Each structure stands twice: as structure tokens, then as C-alpha cells.
Amino acid sequence: MELSCRAFLYYCCFLSLLFFSSKATAEEDPSAIISRFQRYLQIDTAQPSPQYAQAADFILSQARDLSLESQTKEFVQGKPVILLKWLGSNPELPSILLNSHTDVVPVEQEKWSHHPFEAHLDRQGNIYARGSQDMKCVGMQYFEAIRKLKASGFEPVRSIYLSFVPDEEIGGHDGAEKFVDSDVFKNLNVGIVLDEGLASPDEYYRAYYAERCPWWLVIKANGQPGHGAKLYDNTAMENLLKSIESVRRFRASQFDLVKAGLKGEGEVVSVNMVFLKAGTPSPTGFVMNLQPSEAEAGFDIRVPPTDDPESLERRISEEWAPASRNMTFELGQFKQKVSVHDKFGKPILTATDSSNPWWTLLEEAIRKANGKLGKPKILFGSTDARHFRQRGLPAIGFSPMANTPILLHDHNEFLNKDEYLKGIDVYVEIIKSYASYVEHTRKEASRDEL
Template identity: 70%
Template sequence: MDTPRGFNLLHLLSHSLLLLPLLTNSKTPPIQDEKSKIISRFQQYLQINTSQPSPDYQKSTQFLLAQANSISLESQVLEFVKGKPIVLLKWPGSDPSLPSILLNSHTDVVPSESSKWVYPPFGAHIDEEGNIFARGSQDMKCVGMQYIEAVRKLNISGFRPKRSLYLSFVPDEEIGGLAGAQKLASSDVFKDMNVGIALDEGLASPNENYRLFYGERAPWMLVIKSTGAPGHGAKLYEDSAMENLFKSIESIRRFRASQFDLVKTGLKAEGEVISVNMAFLKAGTPSPTGFVMNLQPSEAEAGFDIRIPPMANLESLEKRIAEEWAPTSRNMSFEFRGKGIPHDDQGRPLVTATDSSNPWWALLEEAIMKTNGKIGKPEIFPASTDARNFRLVGLHAIGFSPMANTPILLHDHNEFLNHAEYLRGIDVYVSVIKAYASYIPPRRHEDSRDEL
């Protein structure tokens, strides 16, 4: 049926007018739209499953190279160990003679038990409060992407660095970093980079103060073994393998309690004491249904994760292990499955100076405060990070992750970071990079003849 032309036009105009407010309101303000893009890029990185023991490094590498290309950074992929790529990005400075800045992060994350998470650990779900749930949201994909987003902002603003800026994304930090930061720090490529200061990961802070770390505890992975004659399950006798191991465990437990008391009473921070935690206990004679219950085993062993601050007396600890925890007089022995280095090659604590001898520390504090950030007391990192590899080659290295008012959830179930805190951290890095990349040390004037 034919409809009058006037009716069609009137109907169309009225329908368009009704839609106009809806279309206008549906537009996202430019600032809000840009924030959404920033969060989306973070989510994309988090959604790449780089958990140990089978991280998808190929996918993370492709993603990072695409990000580098989008902000015109130079890039290269290094493989000191096959299948373990290091993505190295560079923003060239105007004065190549000045030592460069290194912003380091690791691409791998620890495994997660998805059944114990509220949201899938690689879904990067954002809840109603703006919390982004994902493995790596705190440790430490947040920091790696904040580096990139800060450079993006600075690039758009027209800022040009005097010092060259390197962004390194290394593998395998969660399993010791042997194929990642350790290889990089000892390479000729690294020497040619002429790095003057390295920034690496820190920890979230439950309060308003950002946390800065100038050193870290070294990991000693200790395995204690005990032997003895097997015996009937009903027999009481001295020096069985299990009895001897229990004596050691009790001695270690008392030492652990004494160290923990120092923390609980506020006399020392967590990073300043020696921590000891049992990682495994292995004993018993296997049977088809489990273990033989009426047989005392002839061997038993236990593994301990020990973390040692740089100021600790290593000789005293080694003596304690040999004489109290695993004495040969009780048919015991011990070995280290890993032994981190808390001192340099001259026996000095492996730490970064926080006084006037290190201008990078003051520059970092000033840059953070310019963003209205607050800073807590300098700390020793309670675990270990890739920063130790840079300190071992004589560099200043500082641990810092801009996450205030955030529960510490690294390696925990339901790891998350609030989107507002993530965005705020980008602005902090904008300030830090600007300060570091523009820093020119004061010249040392020679004394005049008159002064001489």
C-alpha cells in the first residue's frame, strides 16, 4: 500500500529527534575513552597465560613488540637461552654519552589454582569496584605496562629524553631468573647499554605510603637428610631417622619463632630478619595403599626455604646448620639446592645506597612526591627479585611498584589491582622517567690556582 510522502518524512524526523539525545549521551568523553583504552591494553597483557612451568612467551613477546611499535620504540628480542626471550625496548636519548636508565620487569607469573579464584586468573575481570582480577596484576605485569603507558604519555606530550631509556621484559624470574635477568646483566649487550640506574619490582602497600626497596633477602634452599636403622612401628629407640629429623625441625622452629617475634614486636622489619619455612617433608615406606604403617623408615628428609638479609652473619648461620640443624653426630647431612648471594665479592652487604652518595634515590623520592605520593621508610625486600642481578654487577637498583592502599596479594588467590591505582601508577612513572631521563649531574670544577 502506498503511504503519503509527508507521513514518511514526518515519521522519520520525529524518530530521529527521539534518538538524538540517546546518541549524544552514548558518546564517551575523550579522557574517559583514553583511560578505557589504557585499561584494555593492561587486560590484554594479563590475559596472556605466562604462568610457570609453561609460559606462553611467544604470545607475550608479540604483544610487547606491538606495543613498542605503537609508540615508535626501538626493539629487539634476545635469546641467551632458546625459548626464553628477553624483549628489550629502547627510547634513545639526545646525549648517548650519559649513562642510560633501565626499567626492568618480568613476563612470567606463578601458577594459580583457578578453582580457588572468584574470577578466572587469566580473565582480567573488572568487578563493580574497579578491581582487576588476574594473575600478574600485582606481580608484575602491572609495572611492565605502566612503563609502556608512561612512555606513551611522555611521547605524546612532546618530551624527549636526554638519557636513553631501556625497558626490559625478562623471562623466568619466578624460577630464579637464570635464563633471564642473570643472562642479560652479564652480557656484552648489557655492557653496551651503559646503564646507570635500574628500577625493578617492589610490593603493594596496604597503607597510603609507597614502598621503596634498596636491597633484598637472598634465598637459601636447604635440604636436611636423616638416616637410621629401620624398626618396628611399636618400638621405642634412640636415633631413628624420623626422631633425628624431628629434633632438627623443632630446633629450626624455635629459631623461626625467635626471628618472627622480632617482627611481631616491631623491633625489625620482615626483610631484616632470617626467615625459615618448611617447604616439604619426605619420609615413609610406600605401599600399594599408601605407606607401611608398622615400619619406622630408615631415611627421612625435609626442605626449607631460608631468606637471608644482606646484613646477616653468614658464618653464624652456616655453623648453626652444621651443628644444630643437621649434625653428623645424629646421622644427618645437608645440602643446598640453591644459595643466593647477599654480599658482594668483597663481603659487603649487597644493597643500594639511600644517602647523598646515590642521587637516583633522591630523584625517585622527589618524582613520587611531585605526584602527591607519600613514601615510607626504605626497606629490604623480604623475598628476591631480578634487581639482585643488577646489584651484583655494581649498579644501583631500586625496587618500586606504585601500589598504595592495596592488599599484598602476590602469589595469592584472587590477586587484583584497582584500576584507579593502576592509572595513578602510570602518572607516577611519567614523573619518574621525566626526572631520571633529564638528570644531568653537577660538574666537578677543578680548584683554581688561587684556591691551591
Template identity: 55%
Template sequence: MATQFLLVLSVMLLIQSHGGKGDDTPISRFQQYLRFKTAHPNPNYSAPISFLVEQAESMGLTTRTIEYVRGKPVLLVTWLGSNPKLPFILLNSHLDSVPAEADKWIHPPFSAHRTSDAGLIYARGSQDDKCIGVQYLESIRNLKSRAFLPLRTLHISYVPDEEIGGFDGMAKFAASSDFRELNVGFAMDEGQANPGDDFRVFFADRTPWELVIRAHGIPGHGAKLYDNGAMENLMKSVELISKFRDSQFDFVKAGKAANSEVISVNPVYLKARTPSNTGFVMNMQPSEAEAGYDLRLPPMADPDLMKKRIAQEWAPSIRNMTYTIKEKGKLRDHLGRPIMTATNGSNPWWAVFKQAVEATGGKLAKPEILASTTDARYIRTLGIPLLGFSPMINTPILLHDHNEFLKDTVFLKGIEVYESVISSLSSFEGVSAQMI
């Protein structure tokens, strides 16, 4: 009888630790945060900010809300350290999420439904990246319960608009006097899940370029062979760009480079026609043709060489072509160095971070360049070392996908990992000046 009682008690305690309905637990607080509809094009920022402020202040942390653009707040949460002379730690997370097509989800995307069998929490933003926004606070809650006192001051920033480029969020925050006053010596931002057993960590992002090339020519009958026609010239460029894309992809397929280590070039649209009431005229050759491409450049790429290739090969003026490039970020920092964080002995923060993860029984995968782009680029551009890290292992990569979810035990393990990381980083005495 006593054995049965202990078994029932253990099960009840396990359910409680994962968060049941109505409980005030890490899981229930995560679910509450996920239910705020922060998806574009009309993200609700005020409700999650109020929730985060309430959680932070309940732990004795100080908060400050700043608006560089009306209606787009930046929340700063601070845990004061005992030595204000040491550079501070910054943990960043974004408030917003991409849209979700509700009819394509198993459970409503903002319900934060948790399955009773597997403990899967379905919600837009569960992986990208509301998980770390809550894990930061939950790990501090646990550290404070053990009377841990940080040596370095720790800041947590919650920023808007990351999913649409961060131009009114982290871009403005990082360029502000408010940010300079934080004296950040080391920072962390989001990473990605790993279906395998190792935690992924990212030391750089790729920089996006939007390339639009246009071809011009004289219009004419569809039966005539024109030289230097708009469509003819555009298709020559399309072929050249496709060959370059194939050459880059060959390195990936041969195992010589990761996808994020090469320049990716992907066609987004083609546009050419002579308009009519029925759509377009089939027996007329158009006088203008246009193509749009999404380029992603790793930090090692030479931007000047890429621009030369575009000007001389992909859209040369001698073929009646023009082009525009929209650079959505930089490839070099303020000292002209590639924007990346060292993951070796030259960066003392790296060893502290690595040991902290391993202390929880975890293992780090080979450091990577993120194939896409995050707000980390704005901080790295200032010369501040930053690692992208979201502690999710044995988890499918579902950011921006239908049915995005995170398993409850994975979320709870992430809190444990961040406890070790935060306590180690904030106790580190080895760097007494900002690394620039």
C-alpha cells in the same frame, strides 16, 4: 539543559579515559596485555612480545629481542637520550606469571574483566607485575606527546621466567655482554602494593636457600627404644630449627625488626617411612628420615655463620646426619658488599627518585627489604643501584593469590607517577659514571 549536557559529557569523558570496550586507551591496552596466558608451566611469550614490540614501535622506540635459552626471549625497548656519554636508565619487568586456579576466581584469571561499579581489573599478573610493564610504555607515550626529550638513554627490559627463579631470563641477561653494553647507571624493578596511603619502595631482596637435612639409623621394631635412630635425630633437629625460627620471629612480634629483616626458616616437608603396599609399616622404625626447609636470608646476614649453625647444630655428622644447601642467589656483590641499594644521601639517585614521587602528590613509606625474591638481585649483584617500586596504594596485596586485581584509577595514577620518575631520572646530570 546546558548543565545536564555538560554533566553527561563529563561522565562520557571519564569512562573513555578509563577505557571502555573497543577503545584504544591505557586501560584497554593493559587489559589486552593481561589476557596473554603467560602462566607457568607453559607460558606463552611470543604473543605478549609481539604486542609490546608493536606498542613500542608505534611510539618511535627501538626494540631488540634476544634469546639466551631457546623459547625464552628477552625484549629490550630503547628510548635514546641526547647525551650517550651518561650512564643509562633501565626499567625491568617480567613477562611470566604464576599459575591460577580458575575455579577459585570470581572472574576468569586471564579475562582481565573490569567491574562496572568499582573499576577492578581481575587478572593473574595485574599486580605481579604486568601493571608496571604497561605503565612504563604509557608514561613514555605521554612524555613524547609533550615533546619531552630524555638526556639519558632509557631501556625497558621484559624478561622471562622470573617466577621460577629467573635463571634462564635475567640471570643470563645480566651476565651477558649485551647487558654490559647498556652502560646501566641506575635501574628499577617491581615492588608491591600497599593497603595504606604511602608508596612502598624496596632497596634489597632476601636470598632464598633450600635446605634438606637427612638422618640415618638402623631399622628395627617399633616397640624398641633405639639410640641415634633416624627419626629421633631428625626430630632433635626439627626442634632446634623451630627454636631458631621462634627467636627470629620474636624480633618481628616485638616490633624490633620487619619480617624481611630477619632470617626466616619454614618447614616445607617431612619424609620418613618403611614402605608397604598400604603406604607404610607402623611397627617398623625407618632407617632414613628427611626434612626440607625454605630459608630466606636478608643481605645483612652472615652466610658463613648460617652454614656453621647448620653443620654443627641442625645436621651434625656426629648424629649420623647429612645435609644439602641450594643457594638460589648471592648475599654479596662482586666487591664483597651486602647486596642492597642505599636510600640516603650517599646515593644521589635516591633523592631524584623521592622528589619525583613527591611531585605527584605521593609519599614514600619507609624503604624496605623485600621479603621474597625478584630479578633485581641479579642487577644489584653487579653493583648497580636499583629500587623496587610498583606504584599501587590503597590496594590489597594479592600477588600469587586468588582473585588478583588492580583498580583502574590506581593503574592510571601509576602512569602519572612513572611520568614524573622517568622524566626526572632521565634528566638527571649528577652522576657521570656507573656506581660500582
């Protein structure tokens, strides 16, 4: 009797150990998850000299740990595009692409309270590092979500791809742009792309369905040169100042809409003067008694896809740089001008209503993860998502960082570890939902409900 009791106790202990061991496998120690995030952040991939090789080694090591297929392509030498694959049970269905970029913007190290590539974790749980918000967090959250899904035994129906691309912070021309133009990308049969968004200072996550397109404009004014003491009509400087004042009034009218709460920042045309060049240089500065014959100014203009680009071009040619005032604007007619229309002639935006099942699935997944999603927005800046949208693909910008100040490109960029961990659970639900989605089953379910 005593022996059988002892055996029973041993058996119970064995079951307990088995239970806690399996639970530990499924629910990994958060410190290990944070440690992996810190290791990625500690790789200095700041422009203009990103350590892409070290980043690639780290990413590929994570892929091996998760038994993901991998390939590396260099469309431009020294700038690797890393593509990972989790094969779905029905690879004929359009796939899911989880995109992120490996580079980050430069830092002014002396203005940081912690080293920007140390990934310092303070007592409040804040992780200080360049890229903690933009956007190494998202790349690692993809990995961690897949780690959790695999541990739970989940098997995707659709194939899932992860792409880690270079050079987003300088336009993505040697990264995402070349990637989407390649046969490699065409063979992926992508149905939906997730890319980066922004942090949210409140409890609502932010999602972006479009972004403003950059128009970089240089206006040049010409006029009669002459003595600095003589008065002339229509000098180069006078003509340029008239244009600058016209631009300023337009800028103020757009900004007033934002301040009044009538439009979001991404819904208006923004214009900011970024340089002013005039005068005749001298060894001590500029010649003071000589009026220049040329003057020019540069403007960073961002145009939402919901705006009328033809109206803006007329404003530029008739008000900001009229030929009647000896004004010209650079042929191109811009240094850079990105179309607000995709290759099919439609505005570059992703639908956020029932016509887009991917949007509905995103909303449902965030709710399942006990998150709150705010009103969808147009992003005020530019990301690699535009390269996918220009080819008519739906792309959603989303970075699950609630209750977090927006610090991308700022000093002391940080992300709290608890928000990072919550974001992983959000991606678990999104990836599970996207990878399980089969259109005809949803239609049948809808008919049954009716």
C-alpha cells in the same frame, strides 16, 4: 560588519577545536589506557607454559606505536628477552633500565570469582587478573608514562631502556640472569635499574633496596633400623625431630622480632619447613612395624644481606645438622644458596641516603606526583633485581600501588584502575627526573644554593 562577526565566530570555533584536540592528544582517554592494560593481562603467560610469543608480539606492537627501537634476544630458545630503547641526547651518560617480567604464576581457576585471564573490570573499578599486581601493571605503566612524556614533547638526556624478561617466577635463570651476563647488557652502560616491588595496603608507596637471599636446605638423618616396637637411641626419626625442634625455636625467635615491631619481615632470617620424607613405602601406604634408617626434611631459608651468613652456617652445622647425631646436609651444601654479597664482596643492597642520587631523585619525583613514600624496606621474597645488584648496580624495587591489598600469587588478584592510572603519573615524574639527571648540574645547583 555582519560578515566579519561571523568570520570572527568561525575563527573562535577553530581555535577551540584546536585547543581541545591538542589537549585530547596530551591527555588520552583513560578507557583506552585501561584497555591496553587489559589486553596484556589477557595473554596467558602462566608458568609452566607461558605464551611468550603472544606476549612478545603485543609488547613489540606497543614499542612500534611509541617509535621505540627494539631488539629480541633468546638466550634460551623460546624464552625471549625484549629490549626497547628511547635514545637520549647524551647517550654517553649511564642509562636507565626499566625492567619487568612477562611470566606469571599458575592459577587455580575454580577459586577465582572471575576468569584469571579475562581482565574483568567490576563496578568498583577493580581489574581482576593474574599479573595485575605481579607485574604486568608495571610493564604497561612504563609504556604509558613514556607515551605521556612523548606527547608532552619531553626529550631525555640519558637513554632509557625497557626490558621484558621471561621466567622470573621460576628464578630468572633463563631470563634476567642470562641477560645481565651478556654482552648485550654490558653495552647498555646501565646506571640505575627499576624493578618490581609490592602493593601497599595504606597510602604510602613501598620501595625496596634489597631482598633476602634463598638458601634451600635439606637435612638428612641416619639411624639404626629395627622393629617398630623396639626402643633405640638416636633413630633417624628421633634425630630429625630434634633438628626440627631446634629450627622451630630459631624460627620463633625471628618471628617474635617481627610481631613485636622491632624488625620488618625482610630484615629477619625466615625458615619454613617445606617437606618431610621418611618411612618405608608399601602398597597400602607405609610399613608400620619398621623403623626407617633415613629421614630428611627440606627448609626454605631466606637470609637478608644485613645478616651474618657465617653465623647461620655454624648454627646449621652445629645445631640443626650436627655430625654427632649422624646428621648431614646436602652438599652444595644446599640445594640452592645465593650469596648475600655481590661480586665485589659487598652486601647486596642499594643505598637509600644522599650517597645515592638515584634514591634522592626517586623521593623527589614521587613527591612531585603527589605521592607518599614509606620507609625503604628489604623485600621478603626474591625478584630479578638481585641479578642486577649482584653486579654492583643500584636497583630499586618499586610498584606504585597504594591503598591496595597485597595479592601477588593469591586468588582474585586485582588492581584498581584509578591506582593504576595514578601509578602512570608517578612513573612520568620518575622517568623525567632520571632521564634529565646530569650529575655536574646538580652539584652546581647545590653550590649556588649554599
